[in-house]
Amino acid sequence: MTVATSTQVQLASRPTGWPTAENFSIVTVELDDLAPGEVRVANDFLSVDPYMRGRMNDVKSYTPPYALGETMTGGAVGRVVASAADSVKVGDTVVHQLGWRDVAQGDAAGFRVVPVVPGVPTSAYLGVLGMTALTAYVGLLEIAGLREGDTVFVSGAAGAVGSMVGQIARLKGAGRVVGSAGTAEKVALLTDRYGFDAAFNYKDAPVMDQLAQAAPGGIDVYFDNVGGDHLEAALGAFNDGGRAALCGAISQYNATGPAAGPRNMANIVTRGLMLKGFTVGNYVQHFPAFMADMTGWLTSGQVVFDETVVDGIENSVEAFLGLMRGENTGKMVVRTTSAG
Structure with a gap:
């Protein structure tokens, strides 16, 4: 029997000033068998964002800080590779908040199925459509x-x-x-x-x-x-x-x-x-109006977008550090090496 694993990035220590690679660690985690209602997703793209720097500090904010020694979270989009939930099927494209890992697993309620837009990469759901x-x-x-x-x-x-x-x-x-x-x-x-x-x-x-x-x-x-x-x-x-x-x-x-x-x-x-x-x-109540406007603008060519893509989950920390240095044009995303 093949054991499913996930490569994940954890916060090893809290940065003082500018973060460095030494503040993070990359680990391999064995995944449990799916419980009823759970799904397993091979992430295609992960989002790295400026707000994540604030979550590395142990201070009160609008979202809880990352815990030391635990896998960080953030936006991601991927494909369902295993499902024990009626609402989400194998092959579905989903967006969720279990980023900073190449394979995500959790309750299906935490994953939103999205359509594939012809000619638009799924990474757009982390940027122009997200x-x-x-x-x-x-x-x-x-x-x-x-x-x-x-x-x-x-x-x-x-x-x-x-x-x-x-x-x-x-x-x-x-x-x-x-x-x-x-x-x-x-x-x-x-x-x-x-x-x-x-x-x-x-x-x-x-x-x-x-x-x-x-x-x-x-x-x-x-x-x-x-x-x-x-x-x-x-x-x-x-x-x-x-x-x-x-x-x-x-x-x-x-x-x-x-x-x-x-x-x-x-x-x-x-x-x-x-x-x-x-x-x-x-302000998520405005998401339907936003999607109606943005989908029309995007498909008509009235809105354009750019991405800076870094390959490999093992390079996600460097992608984040590059974002903080201003090395990105448009949205910074990490394209993972997905595995089921």
């Missing part, structure tokens, strides 16, 4: 309340979320869309591929100065993936009644001391600004 793009959609439309004609500024704009924000903003009637990125190549991508009206490299000069040049009439909406100097620049550029959707603060995730706050917080009062933080898990 929680990543839903984050962009919710943040822009529900949190920031985008209005027709608004000038929108997006930080981290060449990343998985940011690149979706810019495109959705244009499709929903924004008047001008401005983005920041960290390389000249990514800046060119924003305007040439994703349809941003203007973009700049935040490493070239102070963000506040570059934003003033890119949006001389000020901004109405800010989608924040970065925090720090980008948030300060947005507070300085806001028109009266401006709105910010605070999604992430990647500039601070590896800090070892308190981050310096924006120096112009008084603008929130004097310009009547609204800043609201959010996590997408609290």
Whole structure:
């Protein structure tokens, strides 16, 4: 009898500052026989995301921290290779949260069957058809309340979320869309591929100065993936009644001391600004509307997406570290070597 195994990534120690490979361990786990109602899935793609850095700290947050010596979790998509559940069949494509492993096993209720879209890789369910793009959609439309004609500024704009924000903003009637990125190549991508009206490299000069040049009439909406100097620049550029959707603060995730706050917080009062933080898990009720819009945009070619694909479960840690260094364009995913 063949014993089913799963290669999994565990958190070996909590990082101080920037994570290193030594904070993780790769183990092989023998899987039990399926219990009634369970399924076994050969993962095809795993998601690595900035929020995972926060879960490596033992602090209170919107989601529990990873436990030391236990396999981490995250988004994944794969194929069912064994099933003891009536609702999920062998061969089904499913999305779930048992990432950081090449084979996942659990109760069928934790796996959502999705259709295969012709011409679209299944990894899209981790990005453009998944929680990543839903984050962009919710943040822009529900949190920031985008209005027709608004000038929108997006930080981290060449990343998985940011690149979706810019495109959705244009499709929903924004008047001008401005983005920041960290390389000249990514800046060119924003305007040439994703349809941003203007973009700049935040490493070239102070963000506040570059934003003033890119949006001389000020901004109405800010989608924040970065925090720090980008948030300060947005507070300085806001028109009266401006709105910010605070999604992430990647500039601070590896800090070892308190981050310096924006120096112009008084603008929130004097310009009547609204800043609201959010996590997408609290807005899943918008998923049907999002899927209806995004499926149409994607199949019609109105939305484009990019992925940075790293091969092999054994390279998933390096994929995550590369994400934190900004080495990805679009969504960073790991293509696993699946086994049943």
